[in-house]
Amino acid sequence: MKGSVIVVGGGTAGMEAAGRLAEEGFSVTLIEKEKELGGHLREWHHLFPDRRPGSEVMSYLKKRIEKVNVITGTTVESFHKKGREFIVSTGNGNSIHGDAMLLTTGFDLFRSERKEEYGYGIYENVITSADLEMMFTKKSVRLKNGEKPERIGLLHCVGSRDEKAGNLYCSKLCCVTAVKQAIELRETLGDSKVFCFYMDMRMGGALYEELYREAQEKYGIGFIRGKISEVSTNINNRLVVKAEDTLAGRPLRMELDMLVLMAGMEMSQTGTRLAESGNLKTGENRFFAPADHHFGSNKSNVKGIFYAGTCTAPMNITETISHARSAAADIAGYLKNSK
Amino acid sequence: MEKFGFSLQKARVINYDSNDRSIVDYVIGREPSLKLCIECGGCSATCTTGMFTHFSLREMNILLKRGENKEVRNKIKQCMLCGKCILVCPRGVNTRNVVFLAKQAFQKYSTHAV
Numbered sequence A: 001m002k003g004s005v006i007v008v009g010g011g012t013a014g015m016e017a018a019g020r021l022a023e024e025g026f027s028v029t030l031i032e033k034e035k036e037l038g039g040h041l042r043e044w045h046h047l048f049p050d051r052r053p054g055s056e057v058m059s060y061l062k063k064r065i066e067k068v069n070v071i072t073g074t075t076v077e078s079f080h081k082k083g084r085e086f087i088v089s090t091g092n093g094n095s096i097h098g099d100a101m102l103l104t105t106g107f108d109l110f111r112s113e114r115k116e117e118y119g120y121g122i123y124e125n126v127i128t129s130a131d132l133e134m135m136f137t138k139k140s141v142r143l144k145n146g147e148k149p150e151r152i153g154l155l156h157c158v159g160s161r162d163e164k165a166g167n168l169y170c171s172k173l174c175c176v177t178a179v180k181q182a183i184e185l186r187e188t189l190g191d192s193k194v195f196c197f198y199m200d201m202r203m204g205g206a207l208y209e210e211l212y213r214e215a216q217e218k219y220g221i222g223f224i225r226g227k228i229s230e231v232s233t234n235i236n237n238r239l240v241v242k243a244e245d246t247l248a249g250r251p252l253r254m255e256l257d258m259l260v261l262m263a264g265m266e267m268s269q270t271g272t273r274l275a276e277s278g279n280l281k282t283g284e285n286r287f288f289a290p291a292d293h294h295f296g297s298n299k300s301n302v303k304g305i306f307y308a309g310t311c312t313a314p315m316n317i318t319e320t321i322s323h324a325r326s327a328a329a330d331i332a333g334y335l336k337n338s339k
Numbered sequence B: 001m002e003k004f005g006f007s008l009q010k011a012r013v014i015n016y017d018s019n020d021r022s023i024v025d026y027v028i029g030r031e032p033s034l035k036l037c038i039e040c041g042g043c044s045a046t047c048t049t050g051m052f053t054h055f056s057l058r059e060m061n062i063l064l065k066r067g068e069n070k071e072v073r074n075k076i077k078q079c080m081l082c083g084k085c086i087l088v089c090p091r092g093v094n095t096r097n098v099v100f101l102a103k104q105a106f107q108k109y110s111t112h113a114v
Helices: A012-023 A039-043 A054-064 A129-137 A174-189 A208-217 A269-277 A317-338 B022-030 B032-036 B042-046 B048-052 B057-066 B069-078 B084-088 B095-108
Strands: A004-008 A027-031 A069-071 A076-082 A085-090 A095-098 A100-103 A107-109 A126-128 A151-158 A193-198 A222-225 A230-233 A239-245 A250-256 A258-263 A265-267 A305-307
Touching (some): A004 A012, A004 A095, A012 A054, A012 A317, A027 A095, A039 A054, A039 A129, A076 A269, A100 A317, A126 A129, A129 A174, A151 A174, A151 A239, A151 A250, A174 A208, A174 A258, A239 A258, A239 B042, A250 B042, B022 B032, B022 B057, B022 B095, B042 B057, B042 B084
Parallel strands (some): A027 A069, A100 A305, A151 A258, A193 A222
Antiparallel strands (some): A076 A085, A085 A095, A107 A265, A230 A239, A239 A250
16 A cells, blocks of 8 residues: 545546546545536536647546546535545545645636626627636537627636736736637638737737637637726627727727626636635635745645645646646655655 | 928937927826836727817826827817716726826926927
């Protein structure tokens, strides 16, 4: 017996790390609060930048966890350390023991209704990026009245880089998600017109800039540099947005059929609760603060507790899988040395 | 003498070395949040004045930082100090105070008096 690990959160990071640790011969228990594994990945129709179906990554991850003891539909209420051992209490009153813990509690999507000026939950054709992804999955992008949208706006940085929302950080993935979704809107709807309203285009990932270029060249997406200040409706029940076209230096007004809010990522409520109960350090951005930014990004301030994925910072799927693998390596090292 | 319609044009260039940045120094010294502006234009988008006149607070901010004081001095008078821009700003810049302090600075340095 090499040791046991408890993994909290069955999204991309949790599944990858649990699978890898089980492969190494550790006894792994993966606890997920939802009935199904996969976390936010389940909500993605296609991933950026190559528009591969999210389901492909999902089936890869499912194959990874064949040797893992999976417990779904179960929350983690609290945990404590007794000697070297961790004892996790679940919502259904069970206790699970382990030699190490990996927190992969992920992120919550920013609740867009908090930015009331954008009208989410007020105007029926203001939707979020997650809502749009679901429409792509259902293969039906339609307005509330069933009509086809002719002109669509995508607003970047909703709940990110926004002091008023209490989030100073960049969620990093929304820019490229907007570009991907703009392309898919054009593909799905044909002759529609799509505009991205951005503050800065952050195309830092592999193949992101190429996708941006493709959006301009092949799909004729319009890019307007200016943050929308408010949304209203006119007498025809069409949305009216106001922005400054900062590059033209003039105010801009535009009618839209549909507005998509690119919602940012926030520390999950589960993560925050576990941080408080387990005295785990969090950063100014409320995500778990790793022990060292450069060479301890999977380590916490408590020996034997590790992190992986978006519970530490916004990450894409590629980064999450890499981060999960490095967590598995750190945990294997820890268990080897503590025996 | 025959006039050919030629005249000397004043250069459009922002001369960063010779421009006077005392006004922006005065403002930032008292309202450091101005340093945080990322030029998103949210303030100008919501601005009632900007809908009808050539007034853009975002433009004011950048011109102040570059020391293009003459242009700012003329345009800043149009602000009605309603403060809607403060509600919009994602960086938490106290935009109304920026306008107020810029006007104050122009008064103080008599060569720029409003």
